[in-house]
Amino acid sequence: MMNYTKAASSQAFKNKKLLFRQLFEKDSSTYTYLLADVAHPDKPALLIDPVDKTVDRDLSLVKELGLKLIYAINTHVHADHVTGTGLIKTKVPSVKSIISKASKSKADLLIEAGDKIHFGDLFLEVRATPGHTLGCVTYVTGDGSDQPQPRMAFTGDALLIRGCGRTDFQGGSAHQLYQSVHSQIFSLPKETLIYPAHDYRGFTVSTVGEETQYNPRLTKDEEMFKSIMENLNLPYPKMIDIAVPSNMVCGLQDLSVKPVDASSN
Amino acid sequence: MMNYTKAASSQAFKNKKLLFRQLFEKDSSTYTYLLADVAHPDKPALLIDPVDKTVDRDLSLVKELGLKLIYAINTHVHADHVTGTGLIKTKVPSVKSIISKASKSKADLLIEAGDKIHFGDLFLEVRATPGHTLGCVTYVTGDGSDQPQPRMAFTGDALLIRGCGRTDFQGGSAHQLYQSVHSQIFSLPKETLIYPAHDYRGFTVSTVGEETQYNPRLTKDEEMFKSIMENLNLPYPKMIDIAVPSNMVCGLQDLSVKPVDASSN
Numbered sequence: 001m002m003n004y005t006k007a008a009s010s011q012a013f014k015n016k017k018l019l020f021r022q023l024f025e026k027d028s029s030t031y032t033y034l035l036a037d038v039a040h041p042d043k044p045a046l047l048i049d050p051v052d053k054t055v056d057r058d059l060s061l062v063k064e065l066g067l068k069l070i071y072a073i074n075t076h077v078h079a080d081h082v083t084g085t086g087l088i089k090t091k092v093p094s095v096k097s098i099i100s101k102a103s104k105s106k107a108d109l110l111i112e113a114g115d116k117i118h119f120g121d122l123f124l125e126v127r128a129t130p131g132h133t134l135g136c137v138t139y140v141t142g143d144g145s146d147q148p149q150p151r152m153a154f155t156g157d158a159l160l161i162r163g164c165g166r167t168d169f170q171g172g173s174a175h176q177l178y179q180s181v182h183s184q185i186f187s188l189p190k191e192t193l194i195y196p197a198h199d200y201r202g203f204t205v206s207t208v209g210e211e212t213q214y215n216p217r218l219t220k221d222e223e224m225f226k227s228i229m230e231n232l233n234l235p236y237p238k239m240i241d242i243a244v245p246s247n248m249v250c251g252l253q254d255l256s257v258k259p260v261d262a263s264s265n
Numbered sequence: 266m267m268n269y270t271k272a273a274s275s276q277a278f279k280n281k282k283l284l285f286r287q288l289f290e291k292d293s294s295t296y297t298y299l300l301a302d303v304a305h306p307d308k309p310a311l312l313i314d315p316v317d318k319t320v321d322r323d324l325s326l327v328k329e330l331g332l333k334l335i336y337a338i339n340t341h342v343h344a345d346h347v348t349g350t351g352l353i354k355t356k357v358p359s360v361k362s363i364i365s366k367a368s369k370s371k372a373d374l375l376i377e378a379g380d381k382i383h384f385g386d387l388f389l390e391v392r393a394t395p396g397h398t399l400g401c402v403t404y405v406t407g408d409g410s411d412q413p414q415p416r417m418a419f420t421g422d423a424l425l426i427r428g429c430g431r432t433d434f435q436g437g438s439a440h441q442l443y444q445s446v447h448s449q450i451f452s453l454p455k456e457t458l459i460y461p462a463h464d465y466r467g468f469t470v471s472t473v474g475e476e477t478q479y480n481p482r483l484t485k486d487e488e489m490f491k492s493i494m495e496n497l498n499l500p501y502p503k504m505i506d507i508a509v510p511s512n513m514v515c516g517l518q519d520l521s522v523k524p525v526d527a528s529s530n
Binding site (some may be wrong): 021024025032054057064142175201214 | 330
């Protein structure tokens with residue numbers, strides 16, 4: 001039994017500025033997160049990891065809540081679903097898409113470790129957490145008494161609740177993932193809320209305190225972790241050949257460029 | 266666009282005592298809620314609407330968080346899944362099951378409108394919200410400055426996010442449901458968080474303010490609402506013949522009582 005009960009009183013945000021919604025896409029078990037500064041006159045908002053098939057749901061909610069969506073952000077190039085960032089831009093052209101420079105993908109803004117993404121008086125801090133893919137980042141809400149407390153970490157597939165993303169595709173590396181999680185996520189305060197890109201068992205949130213004590217993979221030493229990751233025997237990701245090329249360009253292939261094969265037929 | 270942005274800064278709980286977790290069961294799209302008073306030395310906890318097949322997950326989490334589960338509670342006799350309350354009692358015999366007296370079901374404690382369910386210094390208040398079934402209740406966190414703010418309403422199937430439960434089985438009544446939601450739920454402060462028993466589109470939470478403005482059924486007048494409910498043309502609930510008899514007895518048929526037919530063979 002853990003002693004992080006104080007840490008575990010999750011979602012006890014002290015910040016009245018933050019509007020926060022967690023949204024779920026069932027086919028890929030993906031979480032999309034909506035954050036907004038509702039104390040700011042513009043009510044600027046951002047979406048983290050939107051999915052193409054739930055874009056209409058997400059934009060309806062943004063409209064109903066009276067928010068102004070300014071950013072559509074990915075934690076990494078997903079292999080299991082097509083991102084909604086490109087589709088969002090076709091529907092709300094003022095939105096800027098964001099992904100890491102290390103992902104080698106196209107987006108309006110390419111971010112790196114240490115960058116800050118401001119929305120109103122709130123911001124997300126970028127931490128590089130490669131290992132599931134080369135370009136994975138974790139977005140952490142701002143540090144400071146005027147920012148939400150406890151902090152919230154949007155970990156993508158780097159750290160899942162009692163799990164982690166696979167490391168056998170897309171430049172994955174068990175060594176790198178282990179170092180990323182320990183140095184960039186487990187180093188956050190124990191009460192920090194963990195919001196992953198997926199959950200397959202119905203959990204919605206965890207904390208750094210919980211994962212440092214109960215994560216069955218990342219509580220092991222690095223050699224044991226590498227051995228676990230090498231022996232997962234997971235099937236080839238069924239969406240990877242469609243999703244990855246598409247997600248390198250915000251989920252929308254550039255339809256104005258005809259494929260060479262098609263023009264030669 | 267709504268003006269409830271302050272109301273909508275959801276999950277901005279001011280109460281440091283409350284540990285809160287929302288859990289999802291994918292097959293029936295059911296939400297189970299874990300609440301605990303982590304400021305109390307015993308860390309007393311309760312589960313609202315546990316599902317039989319996720320009992321082990323829920324009890325593991327309770328143990329990891331160092332909580333003492335005291336109540337397993339249902340909002341109503343579910344027709345779409347088997348409740349986990351009986352199974353929980355076999356695994357943690359000190360847990361008391363709770364359901365409404367109006368449900369005509371068996372449980373350790375049968376509650377009525379106005380009753381309070383205490384866990385540590387926190388409590389849930391019972392509101393009768395029949396209409397989906399005869400015995401539906403809504404549990405609302407306590408009123409008072411020492412209780413979580415905004416308040417949280419666990420509405421079962423009475424009020425869903427941008428929807429509501431069907432009214433064509435189990436003593437359902439569109440008239441009664443309309444009156445229940447308007448008098449018992451929409452009368453709560455606009456910032457009250459709505460946590461339903463189900464969501465089929467990936468929403469996790471709403472507010473009274475949002476539902477009074479955007480619920481496509483319950484924002485209509487009662488005649489229109491009744492017409493909508495009469496014309497849903499929903500299929501017969503596939504689990505109802507298994508789930509309802511089972512849920513009348515906390516999800517566990519009493520195996521010690523032999524059926525009459527069996528003894529006469």
